[in-house]
Amino acid sequence: MFAKYRIDTSSTDGIYGAVVQPSAMSVIDSVMQVVHVLFAGLWTGSVLFVVGAVLPASTAGTISPDAMTAISNRLSWLTRISALVFVATGGHLAGTGYTVGSLFGTGRGQLVVAMLVLWFVLTGLVEVGSKRLRGASTVADLEAAIASTRSLWLAAGGVAVVLLVDAGLLAAGVTW
Numbered sequence: 001m002f003a004k005y006r007i008d009t010s011s012t013d014g015i016y017g018a019v020v021q022p023s024a025m026s027v028i029d030s031v032m033q034v035v036h037v038l039f040a041g042l043w044t045g046s047v048l049f050v051v052g053a054v055l056p057a058s059t060a061g062t063i064s065p066d067a068m069t070a071i072s073n074r075l076s077w078l079t080r081i082s083a084l085v086f087v088a089t090g091g092h093l094a095g096t097g098y099t100v101g102s103l104f105g106t107g108r109g110q111l112v113v114a115m116l117v118l119w120f121v122l123t124g125l126v127e128v129g130s131k132r133l134r135g136a137s138t139v140a141d142l143e144a145a146i147a148s149t150r151s152l153w154l155a156a157g158g159v160a161v162v163l164l165v166d167a168g169l170l171a172a173g174v175t176w
C-alpha cells in the first residue's frame with residue numbers, strides 16, 4: 001500500500017539492467033513504518049516482560065523496592081517516548097494510507113482505529129500501574145502495591161497481546 005517505487009531505467013549495471021529504487025516519498029513511509037514496528041515490539045515486549053517475569057519475581061520477595069522503582073521509572077519513560085513515536089508514525093501512516101471514510105468503513109481501517117484505542121488504554125494502565133509501584137519504599141509497601149495493582153497489570157498484559165494480534169491481522173492482510 002505504501003510502497004511507491006520508480007524504475008531507474010538509466011542504470012544498466014548488474015545483471016538486472018533496470019534497478020527498482022524507492023522514491024523519496026516511500027523512503028519516508030518506510031522509515032515511519034520501521035520505527036513504528038520497532039517501538040511496537042519494544043513497548044509491548046517490555047510490558048509483557050514486567051507482567052510475566054518482573055512482578056511474579058517481586059511477589060516472591062526477590063526484587064527490592066528500589067529496583068522496582070527503577071524498573072517502573074524506565075517503563076513509564078518508555079511508555080511516554082513510545083506515545084510520541086506512535087502518534088507521529090501512526091498518524092503519518094494513517095494520514096497517508098487512509099481517509100476518514102476508509103478508517104471507519106473498511107476492516108483494515110477498523111483494525112487501525114482499534115490499534116489507536118488499545119494503545120490509549122494500555123498507556124493509561126501502564127502509567128497508573130507504574131506510578132503505584134514507584135511509591136513503595138519498603139518490602140511490605142511493595143507487596144501491598146503489587147497486590148492492589150495485580151488485576152490492572154493482568155489487564156495491561158491482555159491488552160498488549162490483543163494489540164499484537166491486531167497488528168498481526170494487519171500484517172497478514174486479514175480484512176472483512
Ligand code: HEM
Nearest residue numbers: 040086087090091093094112115116119163164167170171
Ligand atoms: C497512536 C497509536 C497508533 C496509531 C495511530 C497506529 C496506526 C497504524 C497504522 C495507520 C498502521 C498501518 C496500517 C496499514 O498498513 O494499513 C499501523 C501499523 C502497525 N502498527 Fe500501529 N498504530 C498505533 C499504535 C500501535 C501500537 C501501540 C502498536 C503495538 C503493537 C502498533 C503496532 C503496529 C504494527 C506492528 C504495524 C504494522 C502492521 C503491518 O505490518 O501491516 N501500533 N499502525
